[in-house]
């Protein structure tokens with residue numbers, strides 16, 4: 001139990017969300033067995049916003065997805081240590097240190113996902129970034145999907161590689177060399193979406209390259225597509241959507 005009832009409630013909501021989002025990994029064929037994990041930041045003091053004293057909720061290591069209930073989730077501090085009252089179905093994920101490092105370094109990040117999804121991991125095995133040749137990539141990733149350094153699990157090196165690589169990119173995804181993808185988002189759901197979209201574009205660009213050389217998209221067009229998708233797509237403000245569509249139409253005529 002957490003002494004602060006607001007924190008208790010926030011942790012309970014994060015447990016529900018993270019448990020449900022883990023089911024999305026096998027649903028979208030992003031994992032085999034237990035080879036993937038999702039975490040969500042819990043902001044301890046909403047009045048001051050995200051900070052170093054926040055918590056994270058993540059799955060227990062090696063537990064199959066059908067057993068990942070809210071109660072099974074584990075609560076850690078941003079050093080990766082289990083916190084009293086945060087016990088779940090066992091020791092936290094073996095990638096907890098990487099998730100925690102991202103949260104410590106990137107206060108704007110509220111969710112982290114790691115998978116070994118086939119096509120994204122195949123690009124990671126070659127340490128080759130995925131070029132921005134699809135409008136869907138411009139929309140979600142704002143450019144190419146970068147490659148991070150080779151790092152062995154067990155300390156902060158994976159987390160550091162993620163943060164250092166994403167610092168110079170709009171992408172919410174990084175392909176860690178010889179390992180696989182990590183994605184980030186404003187919350188865990190956004191990070192899971194990025195993981196799903198990453199695998200889709202990794203597959204599409206791979207298939208395209210079997211048939212020839214995919215064509216790049218002009219940087220200015222990438223910027224316009226990214227701005228529209230990030231700020232208007234879906235149920236965004238109708239006025240903003242109308243205006244952005246008009247801009248895109250007008251510029252297309254130019």
Ligand SMILES: O=C(CO)[C@@H](O)[C@@H](O)COP(=O)(O)O
Pocket residue numbers: 034035036037059060061062063092093094095114153
């Ligand atoms: O890649 C690795 C281990 O090398 C992990 O991400 C994967 O096995 C999932 O581990 P967890 O079950 O989250 O501890």
